[in-house]
């Protein structure tokens with residue numbers, strides 16, 4: 001398998017506080033579904049943000065393919081984030097004055113080459129709500145609109161930070177199941193942060209972070225199907 005992302009000895013320190021990330025190194029395989037799990041405050045979001053170019057590390061490097069994104073100019077970084085990767089968060093971050101379809105189209109690159117809204121809407125089961133406004137949609141529907149907005153540009157990687165954190169069990173299962181389907185159908189590499197060990201059991205690989213260090217890295221030969229997740 002080809003490596004899509006390489007993290008080399010990444011550290012992060014906010015001001016003069018102690019290190020939040022302590023020399024993290026890892027590689028992510030293209031097309032994989034990887035979960036990063038760990039206690040609150042262990043550094044998961046900071047690591048994800050550094051891998052997606054949202055934050056700079058204090059030291060170390062992050063290669064996307066053969067390019068070190070930590071050395072990118074502002075312009076190169078903007079292009080990388082606009083074209084190569086998609087991001088989804090616990091908050092849906094939809095624009096309330098635009099319809100679902102208009103929100104999705106915001107993610108499409110001006111240069112073309114996007115997926116069709118109809119195709120994504122069908123997969124994500126939001127075809128019937130495309131002309132509605134975010135305030136008229138359930139949390140699960142809003143998150144699926146946010147996923148479509150992140151995917152429309154055909155990103156090679158999707159960064160997901162606690163994306164089921166605000167959803168109930170039914171909607172969480174649906175979103176996780178859809179992300180797995182998207183990973184397989186489009187070959188997009190998914191990196192998924194969660195506190196939930198059941199979600200982790202559905203992943204190809206589970207990386208555990210504690211106190212800013214990578215303490216466990218497990219590859220699942222047979223990840224469980226989403227339907228077999230128990231919910232506690």
Ligand SMILES: Nc1ncnc2c1ncn2[C@@H]1O[C@H](COP(=O)(O)OP(=O)(O)OP(=O)(O)O)[C@@H](O)[C@H]1O
Pocket residue numbers: 014020038039040041042043044045046047
């Ligand atoms: N902008 C910031 N300035 C100062 N400290 C920060 C900042 N962002 C995060 N931290 C600190 O860095 C540590 C790691 O935070 P981070 O959000 O990466 O952890 P996390 O594992 O994602 O936590 P959670 O699961 O609660 O979201 C925490 O102690 C947090 O308080």
